[in-house]
Amino acid sequence: MSNNAERPPQTRGLTAIAGAMSLIAVLLIVQIWLLSAALESFLAGKRGSALPAAIFSGVMFLICFGLYLFVDRVDSNVRDSSREQ
C-alpha cells in the first residue's frame, strides 16, 4: 500500500473525482427512481407524494451540484500543480 502523500497530485485528484462521480451516479439513480415513482402515483390519481418527492429531488440535486463544485475545484488545483511542475 502506497502512502497517499507520496502519490502524484494527478493520481490523487483522479481518485477524488472518481469518488465524487460515483456518489453523483448513485444520487442520480435514486432521482430517476423518485421521478418514476412520483409520476406513477400522479397518474394513479394520488397527488400527496408530489411535494416530498420534489423536495428530496431538490436536495439530491443540490448535493450533486456541491459534488460538481468539488470536482471542479480539485480539477483546477491539480491542473495548476501539474503546470507548475
Place this chain on the structure above:
Amino acid sequence: MKWLRRSSSDPLWKEEFSVRAGDERYVTRRQLTKFLVLTSLGMFVGNLWILVRSLFYQAPTYPHLTIARMGEIPVGGAKLFTFPSKEDRCILVRTAENEHVGYSQKCTHLSCAVYYSPESDRLECPCHKGFFSVVDGSVLQGPPPRPLPRIILENRGDEIVAVAVKVS
C-alpha cells in the same frame, strides 16, 4: 453562471486534445460529471413539473350518458360503450339481477382491451394475462400496476347512466 464555465482559460478543443495524456482523463471525467449534474437538474425539474401539475389539478367534469337499459344485458353478460369521450372504451357488466358495474376497458399495463370472462367472473387482459376483479376492478394477477378506472353508474328509472370516472 460562472460555475458552468470551464476553470481553465484554454479553449475547450485545446483541453480535449491536450498534449498531456494525463489531462485528457480529467477532461472526460469533468465533462461526464457536468453531464450527470445537468441530468440531475433535469430530474429535479421533472419532479417540480409533477408538483405544479398536482397543485393546479382540477377535477374533470363528465357528461351524464345513458349507456344501457335495465334488463338489456343478461346476468353475467357485458356490453361495450364509450365514456366520457368516443375514444374512451368501457365495459359494462351485469353481475347480479339489479347490479351493474362499469370499468374502463384499457388495461393499466399496456392499454390492451380487457374483456369479461363469465366462467372465471373476472376481467381479463389477453395480452399479458392480467386479471382484474369484477367487484372493484382491483388487480388479481399479472403485470398491471393499478386497478381499472371505475365508471360510476346511476340507475335512473329504466336507464343506466354513466356519471363519472373514478381512478383509484
